[in-house]
Structure formats: structure tokens, C-alpha cells
Amino acid sequence: MPTAFHFAKARSILSVTRGFIAQAGFTHSLTPARNCTYGCSYCYVPTLGFYGGLKPADWQHWGEFTTFKSNAAPLLFNAIRGSEVIYCSPLVDPYQPAEKEGCLMPGILDALAQNPPSVFAIQTRGPLILRDMRRLQNLAKRTTLRVSFSITTNRDHIRRKYEPHCATIEERFDTVRQLRLAGIETFATLAPLLPCDPELLIQTAVAATETGIIADPLHIRDAKKHGATTRATALRISERHGFLEWHDAKFQAGIVERMRIAAEDAGRYFAIGAKAFSLLSQRKETQETTCNLRNC
Ligand code: SF4
Numbered sequence: 001m002p003t004a005f006h007f008a009k010a011r012s013i014l015s016v017t018r019g020f021i022a023q024a025g026f027t028h029s030l031t032p033a034r035n036c037t038y039g040c041s042y043c044y045v046p047t048l049g050f051y052g053g054l055k056p057a058d059w060q061h062w063g064e065f066t067t068f069k070s071n072a073a074p075l076l077f078n079a080i081r082g083s084e085v086i087y088c089s090p091l092v093d094p095y096q097p098a099e100k101e102g103c104l105m106p107g108i109l110d111a112l113a114q115n116p117p118s119v120f121a122i123q124t125r126g127p128l129i130l131r132d133m134r135r136l137q138n139l140a141k142r143t144t145l146r147v148s149f150s151i152t153t154n155r156d157h158i159r160r161k162y163e164p165h166c167a168t169i170e171e172r173f174d175t176v177r178q179l180r181l182a183g184i185e186t187f188a189t190l191a192p193l194l195p196c197d198p199e200l201l202i203q204t205a206v207a208a209t210e211t212g213i214i215a216d217p218l219h220i221r222d223a224k225k226h227g228a229t230t231r232a233t234a235l236r237i238s239e240r241h242g243f244l245e246w247h248d249a250k251f252q253a254g255i256v257e258r259m260r261i262a263a264e265d266a267g268r269y270f271a272i273g274a275k276a277f278s279l280l281s282q283r284k285e286t287q288e289t290t291c292n293l294r295n296c
Pocket of ligand 1: 045
């Protein structure tokens with residue numbers, strides 16, 4: 001697995017959101033590294049090019065290396081004013097394989113615990129997040145902390161075709177369960193939807209979580225004229241294995257409807273797109289804010 005990594009100093013660490021993430025209610029995004037060593041075949045990020053703050057080497061060699069922002073933690077500590085609703089991250093998985101050695105997230109979580117924002121949502125598919133459990137629990141006492149854990153299919157042979165460097169589906173659901181049992185509010189985020197058994201995937205997500213279900217089909221140019229979209233690598237895999245309908249808007253709508261019915265039959269809220277991701281951005285009272293309000 002390619003896990004080459006570099007360190008470089010960043011000038012700033014929080015970006016004001018726009019587009020999809022802003023529509024979901026986030027005011028800022030935090031991206032701890034440039035380029036992601038998961039290298040998923042469908043990843044939208046390299047299709048952004050310069051607009052994602054990437055260098056040409058990043059989108060030309062997506063997934064082959066990453067560049068950590070070495071000063072992320074002190075920059076973050078100084079940047080936070082307390083009202084920020086932060087999504088981490090639209091451009092990289094903070095628990096990508098290289099994070100095991102790069103080890104940036106512990107410092108970031110400590111900085112957040114010392115100077116907490118209003119909401120902090122972690123988007124990941126990395127079981128490595130369990131390494132930082134004590135820090136996550138500490139942060140959850142100080143702010144609204146949510147983990148949105150990406151699971152793309154219930155079929156592991158499909159996972160191996162489209163995202164071979166990611167953990168197995170079983171390990172990902174197990175990680176969701178461990179986070180939930182440790183008291184971390186954790187969502188199963190079924191996105192982007194790869195070929196799957198829609199009802200089975202929903203049933204497994206319902207069993208592993210206590211929250212609403214977030215989902216999103218693969219982005220397609222027909223439905224989204226501008227901005228990030230599915231990488232050509234995934235299209236070639238779909239073509240080779242007879243899965244091109246998973247890139248068709250009408251077919252996707254049928255799958256989403258089947259998932260909505262299955263989720264609602266199980267008593268769970270289900271949504272797609274920015275409406276679904278807005279489940280992650282709502283502030284709730286934490287132990288410490290409640291305590292402060294009661295003056296204890
Ligand atoms: S984990 Fe996310 S950011 Fe990383 S390559 Fe996969 S889709 Fe892209």
C-alpha cells in the first residue's frame with residue numbers, strides 16, 4: 001500500500017465553506033493534508049484540480065503520497081473563535097493510511113479540546129480513528145463532536161474493485177459499533193453508493209448505529225454540470241464489470257428510494273445530499289456547556 005508522505009507548513013488551516021458543505025450548515029472546513037493515500041478510484045477531490053488547493057502532482061498522482069500540514073495544530077488553536085461549525089475534511093480522509101505514521105490528528109484533537117469550536121464533524125473511513133478514542137471522548141465533553149463513517153457497499157468484493165486500500169466492510173461496521181459504544185455520536189454514511197444490496201446495506205447500518213442514515217449516489221456529470229465529480233478510473237471499473245447503471249440518474253433514484261423505504265420501515269430518518277449531511281452540523285448541548293449554563 002502506498003503511504004509515502006511529506007510535511008510542509010501551511011499558511012492557514014480553516015477555510016470558509018461554500019457549495020455542498022456550506023449548504024449542509026458548516027461554516028468552515030479543516031483539511032490536515034493534501035492528497036489522500038486511500039486513493040479511491042471514484043474520489044471527487046482530484047477532479048477539482050487547483051480549485052481544491054491541490055498541486056498538479058496531487059491530481060496527477062492521486063493516492064500515491066500525501067503532504068501533511070505540519071503546523072495544523074497550533075494554527076487551529078489560534079484560529080478558533082468558538083462559533084465555528086467545522087467539517088474535517090472535504091478534501092482528504094483525516095485517518096488515511098499515512099496518518100498512522102504522520103500522526104497529525106492527535107495534536108489537532110488536543111488543540112480542539114483546548115479551544116473548542118461549536119461543532120466538529122470528522123468524515124472518515126479509517127479504523128485508525130480508534131487509536132484516538134481517549135482524545136475523541138475528551139473532545140466530546142467540550143463540543144458537539146460527530147463522526148461520519150463512510151461505508152460504500154455491503155459487498156466486500158465490490159469494495160476491493162473500487163477502493164482496494166480501504167478497510168473491509170466488516171471492519172468498518174465494527175469501527176462504527178466501537179465508536180458508538182464508547183459514546184461518540186457516529187453516523188453510517190453510505191456514500192458514494194457503489195453496487196450493493198440496498199436493503200441489506202440499510203439493515204446493517206441500522207443495526208450498527210442509533211442515528212439517521214446519510215447516503216449519496218456517485219456524482220455524475222449529467223446531474224451536476226460543474227464542480228467535483230466521479231474520477232474516470234471508477235467509470236472504467238464499472239464499465240469492465242457491467243455496473244454502468246450505477247452512474248445513471250434514473251437507476252440511482254430507484255436505489256435511493258428502496259433505501260429510504262428500508263430505513264423508514266426500520267424507524268430511521270434517511271436523506272441524501274446536503275440535507276443528509278446537515279445531520280452532522282447541528283449544535284447540541286454538551287456536558288460542559290450545560291454545566292456552564294447552570295453555573296455549576
Ligand atoms: S478516502 Fe475520501 S478523500 Fe481519500 S481517496 Fe477515498 S474518497 Fe478520496
